[in-house]
Amino acid sequence: MNRPPTFHAGRAHPAPIVAEPWRLPPVTVLLVAVVLIAGAEVGGASMVRFKVDLTRWARGVMLARPAVHGLVGVRDVDERVLDEALVKFDGGLRLFHIHAEGMGLVIIATTTVAATLVSSAPARPAIIALLTVGGAGYPLGYLLWAGLIPYVGLERGKAIAEWLVWIPFGGATILGLWWLSGALAFRLVRR
Amino acid sequence: MSQLRPVIDRYATARVNANPGAHGLSGSAEYDDEVRAGAVYTAEAGLSFFHTHAEGLGLVLFFASTLVASVVPWRRARAALYAFLTAGGLFPLGYLAYGAGALELGRDAGIDLAERWILTPLGSAAIAGLLGLALLLAVRSRSAP
Numbered sequence: 001m002n003r004p005p006t007f008h009a010g011r012a013h014p015a016p017i018v019a020e021p022w023r024l025p026p027v028t029v030l031l032v033a034v035v036l037i038a039g040a041e042v043g044g045a046s047m048v049r050f051k052v053d054l055t056r057w058a059r060g061v062m063l064a065r066p067a068v069h070g071l072v073g074v075r076d077v078d079e080r081v082l083d084e085a086l087v088k089f090d091g092g093l094r095l096f097h098i099h100a101e102g103m104g105l106v107i108i109a110t111t112t113v114a115a116t117l118v119s120s121a122p123a124r125p126a127i128i129a130l131l132t133v134g135g136a137g138y139p140l141g142y143l144l145w146a147g148l149i150p151y152v153g154l155e156r157g158k159a160i161a162e163w164l165v166w167i168p169f170g171g172a173t174i175l176g177l178w179w180l181s182g183a184l185a186f187r188l189v190r191r
Numbered sequence: 192m193s194q195l196r197p198v199i200d201r202y203a204t205a206r207v208n209a210n211p212g213a214h215g216l217s218g219s220a221e222y223d224d225e226v227r228a229g230a231v232y233t234a235e236a237g238l239s240f241f242h243t244h245a246e247g248l249g250l251v252l253f254f255a256s257t258l259v260a261s262v263v264p265w266r267r268a269r270a271a272l273y274a275f276l277t278a279g280g281l282f283p284l285g286y287l288a289y290g291a292g293a294l295e296l297g298r299d300a301g302i303d304l305a306e307r308w309i310l311t312p313l314g315s316a317a318i319a320g321l322l323g324l325a326l327l328l329a330v331r332s333r334s335a336p
Binding site: 027030042101105109 | 247250251255258261262306310311314317318321322324325328329331332
């Protein structure tokens with residue numbers, strides 16, 4: 001983007017300063033982000049369209065595993081347990097929808113910043129890879145948790161999703177973001 | 192929504208009372224209070240969903256259309272994607288219709304109208320635009336040197 005010409009003693013002194021143009025990250029990164037956002041939207045639509053079927057399925061799986069969910073055969077007790085688990089099941093799907101939408105945008109924005117402003121050749125692809133893999137994987141943890149709740153219960157499902165998905169992929173995103181922040185801070189200080 | 196909550200509540204309650212047939216109000220205070228509370232809750236949920244989706248879809252539209260402008264070389268494909276994505280960007284208005292419909296037509300009829308005529312078509316447009324963009328990105332990534 002050029003600065004408009006400055007005027008001195010009635011004459012224009014064009015002083016073009018070409019700012020660094022934004023560079024896009026690799027097309028594969030953009031593809032991952034767009035597919036993630038599209039998946040989030042399909043997930044959101046499916047939650048509404050198939051709400052009754054999903055609830056029926058989850059409830060059926062839970063009733064088939066009474067020991068896992070602490071079902072005792074007393075309606076008043078069991079309905080409260082089932083309701084809580086179904087609310088968390090629905091919550092997991094919602095959280096997938098929200099996080100996948102958001103992380104898709106985070107991937108696009110942060111990898112574009114990295115592609116443009118990280119000058120170190122080894123660091124740039126590493127940061128982009130961490131942000132892409134971390135951002136794409138993290139929301140899947142909520143899908144996994146929701147899917148596991150009927151089979152293994154709330155807490156065990158959460159623990160599995162945490163260790164298999166949220167911690168590694170969330171950790172990758174956090175590492176990528178701090179590395180990017182460090183690279184930007186270094187660039188500022190170096191100027 | 193935050194500052195005008197009492198005003199919204201009062202308006203919503205008044206609209207439910209003005210449409211007793213649509214909401215199945217029976218004249219029994221206990222039953223009607225429950226129906227009224229459900230309809231007002233749905234209207235507030237519609238406003239809340241409008242807020243969150245409008246914030247998010249604005250960003251999705253901005254980034255997705257920037258990607259279209261940057262990486263899709265074919266003019267007609269770009270135009271089609273812009274059209275789908277822009278239509279999809281209007282999706283959040285469906286939640287305003289959802290809230291208003293729940294008050295004017297009854298909870299279920301209002302939600303059904305918003306879903307059938309606004310949320311589903313505009314949501315489908317957004318999904319079609321994103322899947323189209325993903326497809327073209329996949330084609331680009333295979334043909335890139």
